[in-house]
Amino acid sequence: MAAAELSIIKPINPTTKFGRPTSKFNTLRPHSPSHFRVFATSQPTTTTTSSSATKPRPKKSVKTAIKETLLTPRFYTTDFDEMERLFNTEINKNLNQSEFEALLNEFKTDYNQTHFVRNPEFKEAADKIEGPLRQIFVEFLERSCTAEFSGFLLYKELGRRLKKTNPVVAEIFSLMSRDEARHAGFLNKGLSDFNLALDLGFLTKARKYTFFKPKFIFYATYLSEKIGYWRYITIYRHLKANPQFQVYPIFKYFENWCQDENRHGDFFSALMKAQPQFLNDWKAKLWARFFCLSVYVTMYLNDCQRTAFYEGIGLSTKEFDMHVIIETNRTTARIFPAVLDVRPEFKRKLDRMVEINRS
Amino acid sequence: MASPATLALGPCAGLAPSQAGRAIFPTRPSHLLPPTSVHLQASSRRPNLHLLRNHLPAVRAVAVDSDQLGSSQPAEQVKPRKYYFVVANAKFMLDEEEHFKELLFEKQRNYEERNKEQDFWLVVEPKFLDKFPNITKRLKRPAVALVSTNGPWITFMKLRLDRVLADNFEADSLKEALAYNPVDLQFEKPEKWAAPYPKYEFGWWEPFLPPGSNKVMA
Numbered sequence: 001m002a003a004a005e006l007s008i009i010k011p012i013n014p015t016t017k018f019g020r021p022t023s024k025f026n027t028l029r030p031h032s033p034s035h036f037r038v039f040a041t042s043q044p045t046t047t048t049t050s051s052s053a054t055k056p057r058p059k060k061s062v063k064t065a066i067k068e069t070l071l072t073p074r075f076y077t078t079d080f081d082e083m084e085r086l087f088n089t090e091i092n093k094n095l096n097q098s099e100f101e102a103l104l105n106e107f108k109t110d111y112n113q114t115h116f117v118r119n120p121e122f123k124e125a126a127d128k129i130e131g132p133l134r135q136i137f138v139e140f141l142e143r144s145c146t147a148e149f150s151g152f153l154l155y156k157e158l159g160r161r162l163k164k165t166n167p168v169v170a171e172i173f174s175l176m177s178r179d180e181a182r183h184a185g186f187l188n189k190g191l192s193d194f195n196l197a198l199d200l201g202f203l204t205k206a207r208k209y210t211f212f213k214p215k216f217i218f219y220a221t222y223l224s225e226k227i228g229y230w231r232y233i234t235i236y237r238h239l240k241a242n243p244q245f246q247v248y249p250i251f252k253y254f255e256n257w258c259q260d261e262n263r264h265g266d267f268f269s270a271l272m273k274a275q276p277q278f279l280n281d282w283k284a285k286l287w288a289r290f291f292c293l294s295v296y297v298t299m300y301l302n303d304c305q306r307t308a309f310y311e312g313i314g315l316s317t318k319e320f321d322m323h324v325i326i327e328t329n330r331t332t333a334r335i336f337p338a339v340l341d342v343r344p345e346f347k348r349k350l351d352r353m354v355e356i357n358r359s
Numbered sequence: 360m361a362s363p364a365t366l367a368l369g370p371c372a373g374l375a376p377s378q379a380g381r382a383i384f385p386t387r388p389s390h391l392l393p394p395t396s397v398h399l400q401a402s403s404r405r406p407n408l409h410l411l412r413n414h415l416p417a418v419r420a421v422a423v424d425s426d427q428l429g430s431s432q433p434a435e436q437v438k439p440r441k442y443y444f445v446v447a448n449a450k451f452m453l454d455e456e457e458h459f460k461e462l463l464f465e466k467q468r469n470y471e472e473r474n475k476e477q478d479f480w481l482v483v484e485p486k487f488l489d490k491f492p493n494i495t496k497r498l499k500r501p502a503v504a505l506v507s508t509n510g511p512w513i514t515f516m517k518l519r520l521d522r523v524l525a526d527n528f529e530a531d532s533l534k535e536a537l538a539y540n541p542v543d544l545q546f547e548k549p550e551k552w553a554a555p556y557p558k559y560e561f562g563w564w565e566p567f568l569p570p571g572s573n574k575v576m577a
Contacts, residue, residue, distance in 0.1 A: 102514035111469050233461070237556035259465050262458060266519055315555055323554050334521045 077209040107175035126193035145187035152180035225265035232258030245314030288336040443513035448499035479507035537569035
């Protein structure tokens with residue numbers, strides 16, 4: 001999964017080893033798991049001064065719980081038995097295996113095998129990022145890393161569980177988890193430029209997992225991957241045209257990187273085509289629109305809480321988000337039975353939510 | 360886990376196994392070279408083309424010295440091979456779907472890194488379309504086809520591009536497979552361009568045109 005995150009269920013309460021003081025904790029607790037409200041309570045810019053984040057310290061010196069809100073990236077789990085049934089080639093004779101085999105070829109090609117190689121520019125650039133932007137940069141890396149790692153865990157497990165019933169689909173999941181692990185690792189190395197690290201092993205054990213039925217995994221991960229592609233390619237192309245905002249070299253990797261996200265999305269497209277019952281009735285239409293709404297709103301509210309990041313790399317946060325939403329929606333319309341009307345009225349309503357979220 | 364060979368052959372069921380293997384792992388040195396010196400003919404029509412090509416990212420099938428062409432002659436007399444394609448109108452393929460450009464350059468980069476010979480091309484107004492009335496009646500013109508000897512990859516591209524038509528045909532030579540009717544492409548500028556970056560430049564597809572193609576720009 002990419003930097004985009006979907007989080008609509010209850011907040012959870014993890015701790016991570018994370019060398020960053022966090023002064024504000026979110027205290028939002030919905031009344032029940034089914035009760036969700038799409039808003040966030042915490043502001044990303046904490047009152048801590050940036051100097052505390054810049055000060056080099058031993059990586060394991062501080063174990064901090066990161067704040068957790070409705071809008072933070074989370075980990076997912078699903079009904080693996082149902083997944084096995086859905087992709088069992090003996091039960092489901094209509095699976096378009098040639099499409100899956102074609103996808104497997106693409107994933108095996110491993111276009112980015114040698115792409116994620118760091119250089120000394122990273123550390124030098126990180127040392128130059130100061131003030132509030134530094135804090136927000138760290139948060140960007142941390143959230144992106146968590147989102148990628150969340151994809152790794154889910155895909156890895158699916159790869160393991162589907163091995164017997166559908167080895168082709170299983171291997172694709174495993175290869176996608178390879179991509180996600182690579183992305184998460186690269187982002188985590190980025191954190192080390194800021195003298196921080198996410199303890200991913202610890203995260204795996206300590207964090208709670210949000211349960212989604214398979215069909216919801218399909219809608220949510222498809223959207224996550226495609227919106228992730230649009231976010232990364234938009235940042236990449238913007239910075240290519242405006243190199244004066246290229247403040248940290250990780251963005252130079254986004255062009256090749258986000259092709260992985262786009263391919264992952266294609267795979268979920270093929271999975272959904274293989275399960276037409278998730279695409280062809282009125283319930284599917286409602287769920288499709290619901291997931292579009294959740295994903296777009298979550299991104300918009302998240303990003304509007306972090307305008308310093310987008311402005312720091314020369315983007316207008318809202319213009320960036322609207323571009324990403326419109327393009328993701330256009331892409332998604334190819335496979336979902338319904339998408340949202342994202343004409344100007346939609347943006348006005350998003351902006352209203354941003355205001356409500358502030359107060 | 361299935362072995363790579365088995366999987367690669369899947370959608371190529373129509374191919375003789377030996378050909379399919381070659382199509383997917385194109386390590387043959389000279390098979391796909393343009394029959395006779397197509398690019399030289401084109402150069403004589405358009406003297407600039409040769410210079411232009413030299414500045415474009417290397418396309419293996421094009422980057423051939425003329426003395427090598429003679430030695431590849433015997434290999435051209437081969438039995439028909441299968442070409443797979445997806446096709447749509449030119450505006451969709453070259454102007455609207457910008458991720459398509461990214462995919463082609465990614466693939467080209469991959470082939471360069473692994474010393475693979477190019478096995479995919481973009482053909483503007485391909486002549487082979489005449490064989491597919493069921494496709495042409497649904498197709499806006501001018502049309503652009505992505506043609507490859509790699510069947511599974513075309514299956515993937517069909518999944519990605521979605522609003523394209525896919526099929527395959529046999530041809531005796533690459534030249535025959537990639538033959539085209541010359542046409543000038545022009546795309547109207549989008550009314551409003553809301554993206555925070557410029558559009559990919561007109562003509563980005565030139566490195567992928569058949570060996571020896573004219574520049575499509577008017």
